[in-house]
Amino acid sequence: MSVIINKVRTKDDLKKFIQFGIDLYEGNEYFVPPLIYDERATLNWSKNPAFDHCDANYFLAYRDDKIVGRIGVIINHKANEKWNERNARFGFVDFIDDSEVVDALFGAAESWARSRGMDKIHGPLGFTDLDHEGMLVEGFDQIGTLSTIYNYPYYVNHMERMGYIKDQDWVEFLITIPKEMPERFLRASEIVKKRFGLDVKHLESKKDVLPYARDIFKLINRAYKDLYGYVELTDRQIDYYVDMYIPMLRLEFLTLVIRQEDNKLVGVGIGLPSIAKALQKARGRFVPTGWYHLYKALKGKDTNVLDLLMVAVDPEYQGKGLNALMFNEFIPAANRLGFEYAESNPELEINSKVHSMWNSLETKQHKRRRAFIKNL
Template sequence: MANINTVTIREVKSKADRTAFVDLPFRLYENDPNWVPPLKYEVHGLITPGKNPWFEHGEAQLFLAEASGREVGRISAHIDFLALTQPVEQGMGPGTGNWGLLEAETQEVASALIARAEDWLRAKKMTRVLAPLSISIWDEPGLLTKGFDHPPTVMMGHNSPDYQPWIEGAGYAPVKTLLTYEIPITKEFPPLVQRIVKSGERNPRIVIRRVDKSNFKAEAALILNILNDAWSDNWGFVPLTDSEIAYVGKKLKDIVYEDLIRIAEVEGKPVAFMMTLPDLNEKLMGYGGSLLPFNWAKLLWWLRAPKVRTMRVPLMGVLKEYQATRLASQLAFMLIEFIRRDAITKYGSTRGEFGWVLDDNKPMRSVGEAIDGVINKVYTIYEKPL
């Protein structure tokens, strides 16, 4: 355990520092059965300018805490210049900086790291902190504050339950909570939902189609452009750039399956989508963060025809012009039901996860509750004036 009097905080500058930054959680969580080791090359890609296109509109500084000759904590401090241009009432806005990727052995180490991140943000003229974001709102936002008893699904975070009192003890107050819903997909949805879906299936104006993977680049751009429109009024929204859309599409291509991503068209116009991913974490749990020497072959073999317990819905959206209409909920239920059927019959799935959903997003929460969803994880985003 580290003593605050012996802790030093240094900037990450060298390749060795970056390796230490990425490797630290592997030691801290080695006895946590619900922590899923991320692929280390993916984490390196997240934090490296030139690899992650977020750095085209953002600036970050990584820090390591050291005591007795070893690393005992880490944190990132960062500014998203696109976030600074967003309306204040939507959570971001001028003067808002962030920190994230926090890991620490003790409260004293966490406090020292947070203070160093705050100092960096003050020097950059930031007046408020919104955290943790690792690194953008589109990556792993929020601190896990409920749901420590089971592993996260793909693209969701996990952290020690100790961090909540440590962060709140550093003067941070909750500003927003993000929810995930566990869905029992092996049973049919309630009768009301079934009637709504059947009505939509009889409507010749509506077509629910599979994504065309042979034209994946264009399909990814279509989906993410709907997303940018659909989420543009949401709290915390920062638009995805063309570079980020291309980057996300490339990253997801290997775990995209045509029957798990659907696009809803109304009179030939794409107006909504739902993206579902097989829970890759079920495989990564035993890989130790590396695809070497033979994990890459195991993963490629599994990806050919994955059988997976859990399917996760990370993204879903309906164009704003349709959001206040009855059609919006009908399309949502149709997308969910069509994918549910294939998830069971083709992939052997028995469980779904839906989210994250903002705590005040009443329409999406209503959808989750209508299909018998139960909140299984809560992530909290905090704020503090500087």
């Protein structure tokens, strides 16, 4: 039978849309499922404040009454205004290895975008830079992370077959954590603190984080504003992400760099024990036992990998050595808790400032992911 494309219209449709993105990878040892609860909130127009300035539609592909693919298509009007573009985004995309299925899915997404006056479509991208983005093109034999996409190698072949080309690449690094704190970081951190009048804020409890929580996301807005596809988070989005992420933090791996003269937050580093294997065990579900696997993982059990989720530095201080302050905090804590490796978050291939942070450490570039683009 031919492929049938249906819009996601009901809560049950949305449930199937999310579940297909997990079921397709059944038995794959590298795929890390998202938390279904969070995915549902992200895709729900009544819960995700990104819908204040975004339109979206989701499509499911059926053959013989069986789901064989899914795709989301988003118009971020705020992004288009900022970058002076008329682009749609595709994301939340998964499909079996079948050209008819893939062509029908992307045909529906492209038609929807074209009918709304868009000139191009690119992705995988989400509503914000904090959503999953970038199709994996290298590193298919590496386990995924909380914040990244895993996909089969055949995805890339279909993208190229349909005429999509590279728009931007992100790279990821596996970093060996030094057994002892390198002397150069100790010296550099003291120099940076004295030269620029900076301090590292040490917090005793998660309640102590709350006065800085919104400032963290405002700093991210300033630090990332010129990066590919980034759109500054609104106040409502900041509140949404504060509620989502602050409870997960490990204070040992939260570094806040404060300017002494006015207590302004000018740098932040956030790490988290890898919860990839815990998410695999949970299969995306928090209950009945998923919470236990995640709790153990966040305590650093059953993992020797630290995920470096985010580093953000105020533009005024970029390239001035604030990374030494963060390493000076992270490395001793990682050794004390038994971590051997750290995994970077995706970094734009062209972002040499960020890549230079790892120059003094033993690293391996082990993954690459891509945003594809096509004229409509």
